[in-house]
Amino acid sequence: MSNTKNYHWRIAGFYFFYYAFIGMFAPYWSLYLQSIHFNAIEISILMSIQPVMRMIAPNLWGWLADHTGKRLLVVQIAATLSALFYLGVFATTSFWGLLLVLGLMSFFWSASIPLVEATTLTYLGKHAARYGRIRSWGSVGFIVAVVGLGFAFDYIAIGWLLWAGLFIMSGILFFSRLIPHTEVPKHHTDHQPIKRILLRPPVLALFGACFLMSVAHGPYYTFYSIYLVEHGYAKSAVGGLWALGVICEIGVFFVMPWLVRRYGFVRILVASFALAVLRFMLIGWGVDFLLLLLVAQVLHAATFGSYHAASVGLVHEFFQGRHQSKGQAMFGSLTFGAGGMLGGLASGPIWQHYGASVLYSCSAGMALAGMLLMWWALHNMAESRPAVA
Numbered sequence: 001m002s003n004t005k006n007y008h009w010r011i012a013g014f015y016f017f018y019y020a021f022i023g024m025f026a027p028y029w030s031l032y033l034q035s036i037h038f039n040a041i042e043i044s045i046l047m048s049i050q051p052v053m054r055m056i057a058p059n060l061w062g063w064l065a066d067h068t069g070k071r072l073l074v075v076q077i078a079a080t081l082s083a084l085f086y087l088g089v090f091a092t093t094s095f096w097g098l099l100l101v102l103g104l105m106s107f108f109w110s111a112s113i114p115l116v117e118a119t120t121l122t123y124l125g126k127h128a129a130r131y132g133r134i135r136s137w138g139s140v141g142f143i144v145a146v147v148g149l150g151f152a153f154d155y156i157a158i159g160w161l162l163w164a165g166l167f168i169m170s171g172i173l174f175f176s177r178l179i180p181h182t183e184v185p186k187h188h189t190d191h192q193p194i195k196r197i198l199l200r201p202p203v204l205a206l207f208g209a210c211f212l213m214s215v216a217h218g219p220y221y222t223f224y225s226i227y228l229v230e231h232g233y234a235k236s237a238v239g240g241l242w243a244l245g246v247i248c249e250i251g252v253f254f255v256m257p258w259l260v261r262r263y264g265f266v267r268i269l270v271a272s273f274a275l276a277v278l279r280f281m282l283i284g285w286g287v288d289f290l291l292l293l294l295v296a297q298v299l300h301a302a303t304f305g306s307y308h309a310a311s312v313g314l315v316h317e318f319f320q321g322r323h324q325s326k327g328q329a330m331f332g333s334l335t336f337g338a339g340g341m342l343g344g345l346a347s348g349p350i351w352q353h354y355g356a357s358v359l360y361s362c363s364a365g366m367a368l369a370g371m372l373l374m375w376w377a378l379h380n381m382a383e384s385r386p387a388v389a
Contacts, residue, residue, distance in 0.1 A: 044348025062329025150239015218343015284360025
């Protein structure tokens with residue numbers, strides 16, 4: 001029992017710092033870039049480097065982890081090199097310099113999380129529906145970063161963001177050394193080519209819908225903070241709104257075992273997409289009404305919390321045995337990576353030429369398309385398969 005608790009603490013610590021980095025980067029890095037006089041298109045390009053690397057790097061690292069059987073060693077190497085290349089942000093403020101630094105840092109930083117997801121789900125075994133309870137510590141890390149820095153930047157220069165990122169990177173590196181080793185169970189699909197699994201219609205539908213959800217979130221992660229500040233919200237209020245969403249996300253993580261037993265992963269995903277449509281419309285057209293923004297942030301419980309837990313759970317069901325790491329890596333690459341890249345890059349020109357309301361209406365349209373794809377292709381899937389909590 002003591003070892004199990006210790007292992008939970010080790011994995012939770014990695015999630016805490018990994019998502020604290022996102023809590024530092026997603027809300028505030030665009031404000032830092034704006035402070036050193038980059039325009040909207042330059043910001044959208046630099047903010048899209050992470051999803052670009054999440055599209056490319058995890059497949060390479062996932063293949064290496066499954067091929068060598070040394071999943072944790074790959075995580076540790078990636079954490080070390082990402083921290084090393086992060087130091088470059090202190091050396092340059094040029095567009096091309098930051099493009100190179102963020103590209104190298106993100107290539108290694110993005111490698112870790114699919115491998116840790118696979119490790120966590122292997123560790124939980126038949127209790128995979130409890131994944132959200134360990135993953136919730138990542139949400140706690142995000143909240144600590146986003147709220148703490150939001151209040152801090154009302155009093156100190158945004159340039160201190162670089163030092164916050166260095167501290168968080170050090171935490172990722174530390175906990176990468178503590179994640180427990182897990183044996184990957186053998187499965188009857190081990191000798192099948194992974195392409196055969198990927199090309200199954202339910203898998204293609206899941207990946208396609210989640211790609212659209214990531215496109216929808218691109219403008220949120222790129223311009224949401226700038227959007228709020230330009231409408232008169234203090235940076236502490238910006239941090240508070242980001243944090244509210246993640247607090248609700250934590251709540252849904254803890255009830256996911258019950259939701260999975262009652263509704264199954266597919267119905268949870270369809271509902272998450274539907275609520276994403278509502279959320280992005282509220283953001284796009286209700287920015288001047290704090291109550292509507294609060295409702296929109298509460299909906300983060302669905303558009304990220306239940307969506308993420310259900311999609312990762314389905315990927316774990318589809319990709320078993322020696323395909324676990326590659327499956328999670330491919331999912332991250334083709335959805336968060338490719339979708340986030342497209343959403344982030346497209347957001348700059350749309351923001352600049354048509355405004356925020358049109359931009360977030362486009363996000364709602366992408367979420368609607370994802371919902372229809374899930375409903376059309378997956379609603380007949382058997383829903384009795386989720387792991388018992």
